[in-house]
Amino acid sequence: VEKYLQTIQTKAHLNAFVEVYRDYALARAEEIDQKISIGKAGKLAGMVIGIKDVLCFDGHEVNASSKILSGFKSQFTSTAIQRLIDQDAIIIGRLNCDEFGMGSSNENTVHGRVLNAADESRVPGGSSGGSAVAVQANMVTAALGTDTGGSVRQPAAFTGVVGMKPTYSRVSRWGLIAYASSFDTIGVFSNTVKDNALIMEVMAGYDEQDSTSSRKPVPAFSELLHFSKNTRIAYLKETLESEALSPEIKSNTQSVLDKLKDEGHTVEEVEFPLLKYVLPTYYILTTAEASANLSRFDGVKYGYRTPNAVNLESMYKLTRSEGFGAEVKRRIMLGTFVLSASYHDAYFTKAQKVRRMIKEQTERLLSEYDYFIMPTTPTSAFKFGEHSGDPVAMYLEDLYTVQASVSGVPAISIPNGADKNGMPIGLQVISNSFKEAELYAFSDYLT
Numbered sequence: 053v054e055k056y057l058q059t060i061q062t063k064a065h066l067n068a069f070v071e072v073y074r075d076y077a078l079a080r081a082e083e084i085d086q087k088i089s090i091g092k093a094g095k096l097a098g099m100v101i102g103i104k105d106v107l108c109f110d111g112h113e114v115n116a117s118s119k120i121l122s123g124f125k126s127q128f129t130s131t132a133i134q135r136l137i138d139q140d141a142i143i144i145g146r147l148n149c150d151e152f153g154m155g156s157s158n159e160n161t162v163h164g165r166v167l168n169a170a171d172e173s174r175v176p177g178g179s180s181g182g183s184a185v186a187v188q189a190n191m192v193t194a195a196l197g198t199d200t201g202g203s204v205r206q207p208a209a210f211t212g213v214v215g216m217k218p219t220y221s222r223v224s225r226w227g228l229i230a231y232a233s234s235f236d237t238i239g240v241f242s243n244t245v246k247d248n249a250l251i252m253e254v255m256a257g258y259d260e261q262d263s264t265s266s267r268k269p270v271p272a273f274s275e276l277l278h279f280s281k282n283t284r285i286a287y288l289k290e291t292l293e294s295e296a297l298s299p300e301i302k303s304n305t306q307s308v309l310d311k312l313k314d315e316g317h318t319v320e321e322v323e324f325p326l327l328k329y330v331l332p333t334y335y336i337l338t339t340a341e342a343s344a345n346l347s348r349f350d351g352v353k354y355g356y357r358t359p360n361a362v363n364l365e366s367m368y369k370l371t372r373s374e375g376f377g378a379e380v381k382r383r384i385m386l387g388t389f390v391l392s393a394s395y396h397d398a399y400f401t402k403a404q405k406v407r408r409m410i411k412e413q414t415e416r417l418l419s420e421y422d423y424f425i426m427p428t429t430p431t432s433a434f435k436f437g438e439h440s441g442d443p444v445a446m447y448l449e450d451l452y453t454v455q456a457s458v459s460g461v462p463a464i465s466i467p468n469g470a471d472k473n474g475m476p477i478g479l480q481v482i483s484n485s486f487k488e489a490e491l492y493a494f495s496d497y498l499t
């Protein structure tokens with residue numbers, strides 16, 4: 053803990069941490085040292101973990117990087133964090149992110165932007181940018197993030213670390229501040245596949261506080277990393293043909309596919325013509341869910357309340373106008389629009405039907421093949437400000453991550469070399485639902 057506290061201090065300018073639980077972490081370390089000396093320590097003893105600023109931790113402030121939650125303290129601990137603590141992980145602090153998880157660059161935050169440690173003029177990715185940089189710069193052993201449409205995998209790719217999004221429902225969402233409830237997952241950033249697998253096996257599993265959490269048994273992922281069988285791998289034609297894909301990332305992905313073929317695995321091209329509908333479907337459904345989820349922030353119950361109100365209605369309006377950032381407001385308006393009486397069928401209902409088609413085709417292909425391989429992102433980490441005036445260009449960054457989110461299947465980003473500027477490149481591997489053990493084993497083999 054002392055070593056990590058030291059690194060957090062020397063790398064403070066990266067702005068990954070919003071708050072460091074110094075005294076708490078040191079006291080926990082003492083306690084766990086005691087347990088180790090009597091041979092009673094939990095599975096995660098020795099692991100020092102940072103948490104994204106959207107996860108509730110009893111008695112600690114949580115802001116979702118938004119002014120509207122300034123001063124708000126959690127009154128209970130999220131299940132995911134509690135399970136880590138129960139196995140003697142040490143929670144060392146709270147990590148910066150895009151406001152309510154909305155963004156791909158960690159520029160939408162009331163705490164100020166996070167810098168990529170590989171090149172400080174570039175973004176770390178988002179929305180879990182602080183979590184990614186904390187792992188990248190060795191400020192923690194691992195970090196929790198959340199992935200609604202790529203917010204663990206994309207920043208993992210931009211910073212050269214391992215980032216896993218589990219199957220939807222694998223990890224309880226109790227105590228997670230919601231962005232889009234039917235997409236939100238809690239994921240893990242780490243330097244190695246093994247650490248990632250260990251944390252995930254502790255965190256996953258049924259929780260009676262979250263009625264959507266799965267009752268499926270959770271295998272010991274970290275003990276199942278032996279990968280020996282010949283696998284069937286598919287790559288989706290449309291992903292590699294996309295105009296948005298940088299040529300360097302394309303050839304980087306291609307060489308992994310070639311190598312796997314040389315090693316005797318089956319590697320085949322398949323068509324996935326629905327790829328072009330994945331982003332629009334994602335942005336219609338997530339903004340709709342966000343507009344409903346964020347209606348609770350009205351100045352009455354949580355955090356910020358405007359000092360300028362003259363009556364109840366102006367209190368609601370001014371609190372929300374002053375408390376939410378520009379991107380969050382854009383999404384609330386878009387979501388309210390697609391849910392409105394006159395446009396509901398044209399957008400929301402249609403997007404739900406398209407979601408089902410995407411999910412069914414994805415699951416069907418993943419029953420014929422063990423894994424999909426594709427780039428995590430179309431480009432490597434871009435410069436600050438490059439997309440901030442153009443929301444649609446920013447949304448395009450999520451081109452390859454949203455398919456797994458729309459379908460609910462697990463997906464991981466692992467480091468796969470660097471581009472000519474030395475910026476990390478990520479490789480994404482996707483499997484069918486609840487096949488995290490296989491996904492980890494294959495990722496371990498690839499790294």
Ligand code: GLN
Pocket residue numbers: 152153154155156178179198199200201202203204231338450
């Ligand atoms: N960049 C995507 C978005 O802004 C993904 C966010 C996420 O996964 N939380 O919606």
